Amino acid sequence: MSKRDGIGAGTRLVAAGRREEWTQGIVNPPVWRASTILYDSIADMRATGGDTHHRLYYGRRGTPTQWALADALTELEPGAEGTFLYCSGVAAIAAALLSVLSPGDELLLVDSAYEPTRAMARGLLARFGITTRFYDPLVGAGIAELIGDKTRAILMESPGSLTFEVQDVPAIVDAAKARGVTTLIDNTWATPLFFPAIAAGVDLSILACTKYVVGHSDVMMGSVTAGPGHFAKLRQTSFELGQVAAPDDCWLGSRGLRTMAVRLKHHEQSALEIARWLADRNEVGAVLHPALPSCPGHKIFVRDFKGSSGLFAFVLNGADEASRAAFIDALDLFGIGYSWGGFESLATPADPHRALDTPDHGGAIVRLQIGLEDTADLIADIEQALDAFRAVRG
Numbered sequence: 001m002s003k004r005d006g007i008g009a010g011t012r013l014v015a016a017g018r019r020e021e022w023t024q025g026i027v028n029p030p031v032w033r034a035s036t037i038l039y040d041s042i043a044d045m046r047a048t049g050g051d052t053h054h055r056l057y058y059g060r061r062g063t064p065t066q067w068a069l070a071d072a073l074t075e076l077e078p079g080a081e082g083t084f085l086y087c088s089g090v091a092a093i094a095a096a097l098l099s100v101l102s103p104g105d106e107l108l109l110v111d112s113a114y115e116p117t118r119a120m121a122r123g124l125l126a127r128f129g130i131t132t133r134f135y136d137p138l139v140g141a142g143i144a145e146l147i148g149d150k151t152r153a154i155l156m157e158s159p160g161s162l163t164f165e166v167q168d169v170p171a172i173v174d175a176a177k178a179r180g181v182t183t184l185i186d187n188t189w190a191t192p193l194f195f196p197a198i199a200a201g202v203d204l205s206i207l208a209c210t211k212y213v214v215g216h217s218d219v220m221m222g223s224v225t226a227g228p229g230h231f232a233k234l235r236q237t238s239f240e241l242g243q244v245a246a247p248d249d250c251w252l253g254s255r256g257l258r259t260m261a262v263r264l265k266h267h268e269q270s271a272l273e274i275a276r277w278l279a280d281r282n283e284v285g286a287v288l289h290p291a292l293p294s295c296p297g298h299k300i301f302v303r304d305f306k307g308s309s310g311l312f313a314f315v316l317n318g319a320d321e322a323s324r325a326a327f328i329d330a331l332d333l334f335g336i337g338y339s340w341g342g343f344e345s346l347a348t349p350a351d352p353h354r355a356l357d358t359p360d361h362g363g364a365i366v367r368l369q370i371g372l373e374d375t376a377d378l379i380a381d382i383e384q385a386l387d388a389f390r391a392v393r394g
């Protein structure tokens with residue numbers, strides 16, 4: 001029991017990873033760039049031995065700049081063993097999966113998974129003899145019936161990409177543990193602040209740090225945080241893959257992390273206000289925001305999550321491609337572009353790809369990332385874009 005157990009998320013974010021020997025008193029861990037590290041003698045070179053964790057060895061094994069951010073992310077997940085950083089969220093997903101899967105194994109993948117994750121299953125994993133079976137995001141304890149002799153891993157994402165179904169992670173973890181199956185989660189939407197995945201029993205928790213950790217739409221980065229017994233394999237696989245996140249990017253990641261709790265609180269309040277405003281409009285069908293009862297899995301969200309972030313979707317009633325495009329094109333304060341989690345608002349079309357039945361939402365879906373602008377301005381912008389939508393839809 002350390003005296004820092006039980007401290008709040010904001011406090012944890014400020015202190016995390018800032019070891020004196022790495023910062024030398026500089027508040028934000030500085031940039032240590034390196035490829036070659038020089039040794040005093042051959043004896044000194046040999047003394048490093050096999051274990052290079054938190055020891056200067058060669059640039060690919062990192063410097064204090066990377067270690068400080070990795071350690072900070074570990075500290076955000078109570079019970080976690082360690083974190084490895086990657087050059088993107090997708091690279092993090094690939095390394096996490098390759099650290100647990102071998103030829104002949106089967107992966108159970110949630111059917112609401114992020115499209116590049118699905119592409120990885122169809123491409124890379126299939127090419128190496130790993131099969132994938134998709135499961136319904138609302139399967140809950142029913143996952144037990146899908147676990148077969150070859151099932152080695154379950155990759156969850158909660159809420160799901162584009163349609164925001166909330167999964168019963170504790171029930172899936174229980175079923176997996178009973179059969180010795182490794183569990184992974186893409187926790188990018190909630191972050192460890194709103195859903196501490198390792199404490200919930202998940203083995204590997206993945207973040208696209210590109211989103212809320214960096215928070216300013218200017219760096220690509222990913223992380224995998226491992227629960228007890230899973231870090232050594234993750235690190236080994238990542239070294240074998242030659243993975244290393246750049247020190248300059250990690251420095252920006254550490255800088256972004258310090259304000260993540262404050263930003264998330266603002267994203268949360270603004271997104272909730274806008275989601276509720278949309279729910280009252282007759283141009284709008286279901287609002288797919290986990291904190292609203294219209295979102296599948298809402299009750300699980302209330303039970304398991306400490307908060308909601310700034311990304312959600314909604315159905316434009318009767319919208320087709322053209323009328324949805326008219327709505328998005330008419331928005332002035334929302335950018336049109338991939339990614340999310342930055343300070344600026346974004347709007348994109350959301351067209352879920354499904355292996356199982358695709359639910360009919362009664363119109364095309366729009367995904368919004370609510371940034372740090374004033375909500376009154378964003379709502380006024382959406383209101384005028386709804387006028388443009390009605391003009392095209394009729």
Ligand SMILES: *Cc1c(COP(=O)(O)O)cnc(C)c1O
Binds near residue numbers: 088161186208209221
């Ligand atoms: C963006 C995203 C990723 C991938 O992150 P990149 O840094 O863009 O590679 C993974 N999962 C989810 C849910 C995402 O939204």
